[in-house]
Amino acid sequence: MIPLRDDQPTFSTPFVNYFLIVLNVLVFLWELSQGHRALNAFMMEFGVVPHHTLAVLTGHSYDPAATAIVPLFTSMFLHASFLHVAGNMLFLWIFGDNVEDHIGHFSYLAFYLMSGVAASATHILLNQGSRVPSVGASGAIAGVLGAYFILYPRARVLIWFPPIFLFHVPAWLMLGYWFVGNFLSGTATAIAETSQTSGGIAFWAHVGGFVAGVLMINVFRERPHRYRYGTW
Numbered sequence: 001m002i003p004l005r006d007d008q009p010t011f012s013t014p015f016v017n018y019f020l021i022v023l024n025v026l027v028f029l030w031e032l033s034q035g036h037r038a039l040n041a042f043m044m045e046f047g048v049v050p051h052h053t054l055a056v057l058t059g060h061s062y063d064p065a066a067t068a069i070v071p072l073f074t075s076m077f078l079h080a081s082f083l084h085v086a087g088n089m090l091f092l093w094i095f096g097d098n099v100e101d102h103i104g105h106f107s108y109l110a111f112y113l114m115s116g117v118a119a120s121a122t123h124i125l126l127n128q129g130s131r132v133p134s135v136g137a138s139g140a141i142a143g144v145l146g147a148y149f150i151l152y153p154r155a156r157v158l159i160w161f162p163p164i165f166l167f168h169v170p171a172w173l174m175l176g177y178w179f180v181g182n183f184l185s186g187t188a189t190a191i192a193e194t195s196q197t198s199g200g201i202a203f204w205a206h207v208g209g210f211v212a213g214v215l216m217i218n219v220f221r222e223r224p225h226r227y228r229y230g231t232w
Helices: 015-032 036-046 050-057 066-077 082-103 105-126 138-151 171-192 203-216
Strands: 002-006 156-161 165-170
Touching (some): 002 082, 015 066, 015 082, 015 105, 036 066, 050 066, 066 105, 082 105, 105 138, 105 203, 138 171, 156 171, 165 171, 171 203
Antiparallel strands (some): 002 156, 156 165
């Protein structure tokens, strides 16, 4: 189930959303220029490794605190494959502009970064023994989806269901389905006891980011004069 567009109008140019998309794509292109060994080392240093992060924060490692804090931010701009970055940027393109339009540019950037950190924190807490680096913007974007779920539940989203089906669904249904799917997948992974030792999709990061977005959007005020420059 792939979203293609929504019908929720905006009344401002989403400069920050554009910037985030371009930055993620440029970083991924840089990743492609790196050798396999160099890239793996980079991912280990700047991706979120739960075991290492907890060791540093609890004083069980002599590494500086920055090695635990910095990856919480850098990891959300790294991706593991073309499909990984393309899928994330598609969701950000469709849903991010409306959230930025609602709360304003600077607030949106802060909201995005806070959602990403909340997603990583959730992943760390529920995968404490993992030594696999977690990367990707999906946790931060999950926060954007959570905000959209609250702000525009009745917006209509055009969905492509491969190979041929196209139909519109309300945003609350599409995003609710996405959240429940990630929650159930995370639960199944935990029951199978594979999340501690293997890579794959960080479902709990998605869940944590989404919940953070749902909760935080009520704290961010709607930007003033939002409709001033609307067009008829």
